[in-house]
Amino acid sequence: IALLLTATSTSSPVRYLAKLSSVGSISEEETCEKLKGLIQRQVQICKRNVEVMDSVRRGAQLAIDECQYQFRNRRWNCSTLDTLPVFGKVVTQGTREAAFVYAISSAGVAFAVTRACSSGELEKCGCDRSVHGVSPEGFQWSGCSDNIAYGVAFSQTFVDVRERSKGSSSSRALMNLHNNEAGRKAILNNMRVECKCHGVSGSCEVKTCWKAMPPFRKVGNVLKEKFDGATEVEQRKIGSTKVLVPKNSQFKPHTDEDLVYLDSSPDFCEHDMKNGVLGTTGRHCNKTSKAIDGCELMCCGRGFHTEEVEVVDRCSCKFHWCCYVKCKQCRKVVEMHTCR
Ligand SMILES: *[C@@H]1O[C@H](CO)[C@@H](O)[C@H](O)[C@H]1NC(C)=O
């Protein structure tokens, strides 16, 4: 993977996350040394937390999958093809896309570590037992709530150390740290209460509940909305501290939950390897849509090919007594459009 091998000054967490997600299971201290893309401080954290590293790997994969899902219909599709720079240079620049990738990655790590705590996989952490007893609503807390505090703290330590070690005063480090935190907030602010009923035939005489993380899809949806409404910022010195403020002073200041970016994005239309842009040639598009997935916008006005392809579907399904469903296989021809 090109970008993984060329050490650049602007390091991206995505690069090592992509790398981490592709290694086998991490169970030995020596593995930490072999993980390319980690900075020295991360190797140390890795060695002290070997049992947690497998969750970091899972979190990285979760983040990549969710990014590709959220951007499946957009010109930039969060691609991680092996022969291409991971996520492209767009992510090493301070763009809106970079903001999303940093946020979803730090959220993925917090999420997967928390999951591992609750499921009893780790020695260092377990359920959050601080919520217990009977609630004002009259249900019983189970005593095994998701330990989001542990997952968030681990993500802050492991993911943020990259920015902190470079001296967190550059505008890019400030941007990354802000978006890392916004990613974790997308979990924290969407925690929910889940319950289970006990009693004769589900009568719910006794209800036990626990605090649970939202599904990761929900985290992705929240962050995608933040991506659409991201704030363009610039660095300003207030007293002796540097902060990021909206570039357009008419905009209301961003909150901890919002995504921020420094550089505007390219249009992602044309193939441009130098900047890690794949271009949209060969992408599927929707002929009738006026949105970004529509052929007009997706193909950047270059036009598109139309092909007829045969798809096989299940159809005229009948319910048979008792109890199965039998379907026919129907072939139908659909039009498929791809960008020139
Ligand atoms: C992303 O787009 C490129 C072409 O621009 C395509 O080759 C690739 O398969 C797409 N990736 C995903 C995950 O859809």
Ligand SMILES: *[C@@H]1O[C@H](CO)[C@@H](O)[C@H](O)[C@H]1NC(C)=O
């Ligand atoms: C194409 O876009 C139209 C209009 O937005 C939508 O109704 C339709 O479901 C889309 N088709 C596909 C295959 O996504």
